[in-house]
Amino acid sequence: xxxxxxxxxxxxxxxxxxxxxxxxxxxxxxxxxxxxxxxxxxxxxxxxxxxxxxxxxxxxxxxxxxxxxxxxxxxxxxxxxxxxxxxxxxxxxxxxxxxxxxxxxxxxxxxxxx
Numbered sequence: 001x002x003x004x005x006x007x008x009x010x011x012x013x014x015x016x017x018x019x020x021x022x023x024x025x026x027x028x029x030x031x032x033x034x035x036x037x038x039x040x041x042x043x044x045x046x047x048x049x050x051x052x053x054x055x056x057x058x059x060x061x062x063x064x065x066x067x068x069x070x071x072x073x074x075x076x077x078x079x080x081x082x083x084x085x086x087x088x089x090x091x092x093x094x095x096x097x098x099x100x101x102x103x104x105x106x107x108x109x110x111x112x113x114x
Contacts, residue, residue, distance in 0.1 A: 023079040030072050034065045 041061055
């Protein structure tokens with residue numbers, strides 16, 4: 001492995017570590033913030049004696065973790081795409097570098113024929 005290959009491998013590994021750190025940070029913030037939101041909404045409920053608030057509370061307590069959890073799931077699937085098989089799917093899709101390079105070559109060949 002020459003110096004350039006080592007540098008490329010290092011940069012790829014550094015990028016993967018940054019992606020995983022970002023995901024774990026996101027997951028930690030998700031857990032902490034949802035606990036705080038849950039406690040805050042329950043505490044506010046003790047001071048509000050409104051039937052409308054009591055009807056609103058269960059949906060509101062559930063909606064934040066569910067919707068944010070969907071975003072966290074997407075973040076996790078993208079971060080660990082090489083482990084869960086999504087990496088292979090993206091390598092064959094229009095999101096891959098190989099597809100992009102193939103299209104560039106195709107357009108270059110088309111322009112040469114004109």
